[in-house]
Amino acid sequence: MPVDGEVPWSKAPHTEAKHKIFRAYLARWYPILLSENGYPSVTYAEGFAGPGVYKDGSPGSPVIAIQALLGTPELANTKKTTRFVFVDNDPRCVKILGEQLRANFPVRPRPLDLMPVSVVEGTCAEAFEPALEAVGAWHQPILAVFDSWGNAPVPYRLIRRLAQNPSSEVVVTFMPQHFTRFVSTLGGEVDAVFGHDSSWREVADIQDGSKKKGFLLGKYRKMLKEAGFQFLLDFELVTKKGESLYLIFGTNHRRGLEKMKQSVWEVDAQYGIGFRDPKDEFGEALFDLDDPQLAPLERMLVERLSSRESVRVETLREFSLFSTVYREQHVIPALVQLRERNSISCDRPRIERAAMVKLL
Ligand SMILES: C[S@@+](CC[C@H](N)C(=O)[O-])C[C@H]1O[C@@H](n2cnc3c(N)ncnc32)[C@H](O)[C@@H]1O
Known part of the structure; x- marks a missing residue:
C-alpha cells in the first residue's frame, strides 16, 4: 500500500x-x-x-x-x-x-x-x-x-x-x-x-x-x-x-x-x-438481510426494556433506527422471537407498531 x-x-x-x-x-x-x-x-x-x-x-x-x-x-x-x-x-x-x-x-x-x-x-x-x-x-x-x-x-x-x-x-x-x-x-x-x-x-x-x-x-x-x-x-x-x-x-x-x-x-x-454493530458487546456478525442475525438486536431490546415498564413498539423502532445498526423493520421480527422464548409479553395478539411490550 x-x-x-x-x-x-x-x-x-x-x-x-x-x-x-x-x-x-x-x-x-x-x-x-x-x-x-x-x-x-x-x-x-x-x-x-x-x-x-x-x-x-x-x-x-x-x-x-x-x-x-x-x-x-x-x-x-x-x-x-x-x-x-x-x-x-x-x-x-x-x-x-x-x-x-x-x-x-x-x-x-x-x-x-x-x-x-x-x-x-x-x-x-x-x-x-x-x-x-x-x-x-x-x-x-x-x-x-x-x-x-x-x-x-x-x-x-x-x-x-x-x-x-x-x-x-x-x-x-x-x-x-x-x-x-x-x-x-x-x-x-x-x-x-x-x-x-x-x-x-x-x-x-x-x-x-x-x-x-x-x-x-x-x-x-x-x-x-x-x-x-x-x-x-x-x-x-x-x-x-x-x-x-x-x-x-x-x-x-x-x-x-x-x-x-x-x-x-x-x-x-x-x-x-x-x-x-460496534456497540454490541458480544461483537456478533450480522451478515445477510434475508436471514439477519437478530440476536444482537434482541439483546439491545432486552436491555432497553429493562429500564421501563411497558414500551410502545414504535418507540423501539425509533431506538433501533437511531441507536443501533439495525433498521426499524428488524424490530418486530426480533420481538416475535423474544416472545416465542417467553422473554417479553405484548398487550395484543399480534406485535404491531402501536402495541406495548414488556419484559417478563
Ligand atoms: C484508502 S485510499 C482511497 C481509496 C479510494 N477512496 C477508493 O475507494 O477507491 C486512501 C488515499 O488517501 C491518500 N492520502 C493519504 N493521506 C492523505 C492526506 N493526508 N491527504 C490526502 N490524501 C491522502 C492516499 O494517497 C490514498 O490514495
Missing part, C-alpha cells in the same frame, strides 16, 4: 463491500437531493480519492461515484448541477485518477457547467476546503467521503463546516488499530482528529482490545456530534480473516440515516464480508 507502495494497489477484502455500500447509497442520494423539489445542485467530494482504479482493473470510488450518477434513470435529463471534487496528496494517484476518468468517460457525459470535475493534488487538511470553494460547492448539499487509510486526518473545523452546510453528510473510514498502535508516538496534531480533545489517549490505559476499539469509536462519534451531526451510523466491516474496518456516517436527516442503513444491509455475505 502507498505511501511507498505501488499505485494502483491490490484491492483489500473490505473494499468490495465498501464500494457496494457507496454505490447503493449514491443511487438513492442523487435522486432524492436533485428531485424536482430538491436542490439545484449537489457535490460529491473525496478527501482521499485514490487513483480511481485497482490493480485488477476494477474501478475506485471516484469512478463509482460518477457511474452511480449516470446510472440514475430519474436524472437522465436533469438540468441540475452535479459537481465532483477529488483530492489526494500522492501525485501518482492524481495522475492516474485523471487518466482513469478520461478512460472511463471518454465523451463528457454532461456539459462542463452542469458537471464540473476537479482533481486536486494536496492534503485533505489543506486542499479540500479550497477545492470545494473553487467549484462553488458550499451552501448546497455536499456528500464528503473521507476514505483515508484509517487515520482520518480531517480538520475538525472542516467537519463542523460540513455539518452546518445544508443537507451535507460525511462518510469516514476509521481504523482504531492505527490509534492504539501508535498512541505513544502520535503527536499533538492527532488530537485534532478527535476535535482537539486529547482524552482519546486514555486508550493506552485500556487492556482489552475490543474495549479499546469501542472507546476510540465513542470518542470519534462524540466529535461528530459536537461538530453538529445529529444522526450517526457506524458499523464494522469484518473479513473472514477477522480484519476490520469501520465506516462512520454522519447526517442531519432521518431519511439519510434510513437510506444509508438500507444500503449497508444490502451488502451480503457474497464477498466474504460480514458486519457488526
